[in-house]
Amino acid sequence: MRIVAIEALQAGMVAAEDFQNLHGVTYLKAGTVLTQRSIQQLLEMGVTQVAVCDADESPATDAPASRQDRLAETRRLAREVICKKLDRLRLEGLVDPVLLEGLLPHVLKKVLDHEEDLVPLTQILEHDEYTFRHSIGVAIYSGFIGRLCHYSQKKLFSLVRGGFLHDIGKIDVPEEILNKPSKLSDEEFRIIQRHPVTGGKRLIAAHGEHALALSRIAFQHHQHIDGTGYPSSGSPGAISRPARIVAIADVYDALTTARSYKVAYKPHIAYRIMKKLSRGQFDERLLDLFFNNLIIFPVGSVLETSAGFAVVKAAPFGSAAKPRICVFANERYQMHEPFEIDLAKSPAVSVSSLLEDISLISLTSRLRFNPAELLEHDYPEKTFPSGKSA
Ligand SMILES: [Fe+2]
Numbered sequence: 001m002r003i004v005a006i007e008a009l010q011a012g013m014v015a016a017e018d019f020q021n022l023h024g025v026t027y028l029k030a031g032t033v034l035t036q037r038s039i040q041q042l043l044e045m046g047v048t049q050v051a052v053c054d055a056d057e058s059p060a061t062d063a064p065a066s067r068q069d070r071l072a073e074t075r076r077l078a079r080e081v082i083c084k085k086l087d088r089l090r091l092e093g094l095v096d097p098v099l100l101e102g103l104l105p106h107v108l109k110k111v112l113d114h115e116e117d118l119v120p121l122t123q124i125l126e127h128d129e130y131t132f133r134h135s136i137g138v139a140i141y142s143g144f145i146g147r148l149c150h151y152s153q154k155k156l157f158s159l160v161r162g163g164f165l166h167d168i169g170k171i172d173v174p175e176e177i178l179n180k181p182s183k184l185s186d187e188e189f190r191i192i193q194r195h196p197v198t199g200g201k202r203l204i205a206a207h208g209e210h211a212l213a214l215s216r217i218a219f220q221h222h223q224h225i226d227g228t229g230y231p232s233s234g235s236p237g238a239i240s241r242p243a244r245i246v247a248i249a250d251v252y253d254a255l256t257t258a259r260s261y262k263v264a265y266k267p268h269i270a271y272r273i274m275k276k277l278s279r280g281q282f283d284e285r286l287l288d289l290f291f292n293n294l295i296i297f298p299v300g301s302v303l304e305t306s307a308g309f310a311v312v313k314a315a316p317f318g319s320a321a322k323p324r325i326c327v328f329a330n331e332r333y334q335m336h337e338p339f340e341i342d343l344a345k346s347p348a349v350s351v352s353s354l355l356e357d358i359s360l361i362s363l364t365s366r367l368r369f370n371p372a373e374l375l376e377h378d379y380p381e382k383t384f385p386s387g388k389s390a
Contacts, residue, residue, distance in 0.1 A: 001016040001017075001051050001052070001053060001054065002051070002052060002054060003049050003050070003051055003052075004049060004050055004051075004052050005048065005049050006039070006042060006043055006047055006048055006049060006050065009034060009039045009042075009050060009052070010034070010039075011034055011035050011036050011039065012033060012034065013033075013034045013052040013053075014031060014032070014033055014034070014052060014053040015028050015029065015030055015031065015032045015034065015050060015051065015052060015053075016030060016051040016052050016053045017030050017051045018030050028042070028050070034050075034052075037179070037260070040260070070122050070126070071115070071118050071119070071122055073122075073125075074112075074118055074121050074122040074125050075112045075113075075118060077125065077132075078112050078121065078132075078136060079109065079112065081132075081133055081136045082105065082108050082109070082136055082140065085136065085137060085140055086100055086104075086105060086140065089140075092295075093295055093298070094267065094294055094295050095144060095293065095294060095295075096293060096317045099144060099147045099148070099293070100144070103147065103153075103156070104140070104143045104144065104147065107143055107153070107156050107157055107160050108139060108140065108143065108160060110157060111139070111157070111160055111161055111164055114161075116206070116207060117161055117164060117165065119206075120165055120168050120202070120203075120206070121135070121164060121165070123168070123171050124167070124168060124170070124171060127170070127171040127175065128170065128171075128175050128178050128179070130178070130179065130259070131167050131170050131178065133257075134167070134253055134254065134257065135163065135164050135165070135166065135167055136164070137249075137253035137257065138163040138164075138166060138167075138246060138249045138250050138253050139160045139161075139163030139164045139249075140163070140249075141163070141248070141249035141252055141253055141290075142159050142160060142162065142163035142242075142245050142246050142249040143156060143159065143160045143163065144249075144290075144293075145245045145248065145249065145286060145289065145290050146159045146160070146242075146245065148289050148290070148293055149241075149245075149286075149289070155242075158213055158214070158242070159217075159242050159245060159246075161214055162213070162214050162217035162218070162242050162243075162246055163217075163246055163249060165199070165203065165214060165217075165218060166199070166217055166218050166221045166246050166250065167195065167199065167218075168199040168202055168203060168218060169194065169195030169196055169197065169198035169199025169200070169202065169218060170195045170199070171202075172194070172195065172198045173191055173192055173194075173195055174191075177191055177192060178192075179260075181259075181260055181261035182261075193222075193230045193231070196218055196219050196220070196221060196222050196223075196230065196231060197219065197231055199215075199218035199219070200215040200216070200218045200219035201215075202218075203215040203218055213240070213242065216240050216242075216243060217240070217242050217243045217246050219231070219243075220233075220239045220240060220243035220247075221243055221246045221247050221250055222247070223239050223243070223247075224280055224281045224282075225239065225244070225280060225281065225282060225283055226279075226280035226281070228280060228281075229281070239283075241283075241286075244282070244283040244286055245286060247281075247282060248274070248282055248283070248286055248287055248290055251270075251274060251277075251282075252270055252274065252290070255269075255270040255273060255274070256270050266354070266356075267294055267295075267296040268296040268297060268354045270296075271291050271294075271296045271321065274287060274291075275287070275291075288321070291320070291321040292317075292318055292319050292320050292321045292322070293317050293318065293320060294320060294321075295315055295317075295320050296320060296321060297312045297315050297320070297321070297323045297351070297354060298312065298315065299312050299313065299314060299315055299323075299375070300312060300372055300375060301354055301355075302354070302355045302360055302363065302371050303325060303351050303352075303353070303354055303355070304331075304351070304352050304353045304354075304355060305325065305327070305349055305350065305351050305352065306348075306349050306350045306352070307327050307341060307349045307384065308327045308328070308329055308330045308331060308336075309327070309328060309329040309330075309331075309333075309355075309363060309371075310325035310326055310327040310328065310341070311325065311326050311328065311371035311372065311374050311375065312324070312325055313325060313326050313340065313374070313375060319344045322342075322343040322344040323343055324340060324341070324342045324343070325340065325341050325343060326338050326339070326340050326341075326371075326374045326375075326379055327339055327340075327341060328369070328371060328374060329363075329367060333363070333366055333367065335367055335369065337379075338374055338379040339379050339380050339381065339382045340378070340379050340380065340381045340382070341381070341382055341383070341384065342381065342383070345383055345385075346382075346383050346384040346385065347384075347385065347386040348384040348385060348386050349384050
């Protein structure tokens with residue numbers, strides 16, 4: 001065994017010891033063959049050196065992990081990822097905590113006690129860790145939408161299982177295609193496009209007729225409402241409701257997660273992208289339900305709207321995508337008497353962007369005004385019904 005500095009690690013080296021962080025969480029098991037991606041993850045965690053095996057040495061590990069050990073490892077990692085994702089959603093105040101408390105974590109963890117789900121999850125984890133983490137995100141957002149739809153415990157459990165296993169067909173797609181940072185060739189894209197069909201078949205093969213609802217989610221999650229998407233359905237509107245929910249959760253999680261080749265989009269950017277696609281791709285009512293219950297425009301944030309620059313005064317759950325705003329300057333950067341607009345009652349007013357970092361600093365220094373001052377008082381309200389553009 002030798003200790004190698006993180007900069008000198010190379011793909012193909014074998015970890016000689018389990019690597020744990022300060023909280024005792026194992027990130028790297030002895031015997032793991034390092035990849036560029038795992039080296040990058042260690043670098044991002046601040047690791048400076050790793051013990052690796054010499055060429056003729058075996059790692060400090062026992063015989064290959066038993067089936068039970070592998071399942072236990074999947075359950076442990078899944079629970080850790082669930083807790084981290086739920087904590088982040090709570091900390092950011094992004095979702096209504098009442099919807100997440102109790103039921104959702106309970107349902108999520110119940111799936112992990114279900115051995116018939118833990119086996120395919122283990123296959124996903126061992127094939128591609130990103131798909132595993134993404135599947136957990138999709139299960140969480142699907143459960144969240146299911147709660148908003150007042151699903152019963154039984155339907156919620158089935159929906160969350162569908163979220164966890166929607167991409168099971170990806171275990172038939174080579175890892176280098178799944179994680180290719182550059183554009184896919186036509187042939188590679190064709191291989192990726194097979195995963196809903198192979199996934200649906202895998203679930204039926206494993207669980208028989210009982211898995212029809214689950215299989216339909218896997219089969220339909222890339223089909224679009226207008227009949228496009230894949231595999232081709234040819235019949236617009238034939239997609240099951242759980243599959244429509246998982247389709248929204250799938251794209252939202254992918255857009256808001258960082259990859260080696262893309263940044264994580266902020267929730268309001270994901271909202272804009274998905275609203276643009278919603279006409280043909282998503283179920284618009286479910287999409288509105290989802291985004292009206294995510295705080296994408298936090299109180300105090302500054303928006304550029306068709307009525308001018310405005311600060312968000314209230315964004316209640318239920319109409320969070322249509323917040324109450326206070327407009328204080330026009331598009332020519334001229335300040336005026338502030339007035340308020342309830343975007344839920346003024347469909348003619350559209351939000352073009354949320355100002356961040358440099359653009360927000362530039363606006364406040366140009367106007368010599370801090371929009372947060374407007375949060376303390378009420379101002380007269382104006383309404384812009386549809387037809388009267390602001
Ligand atoms: Fe997929």
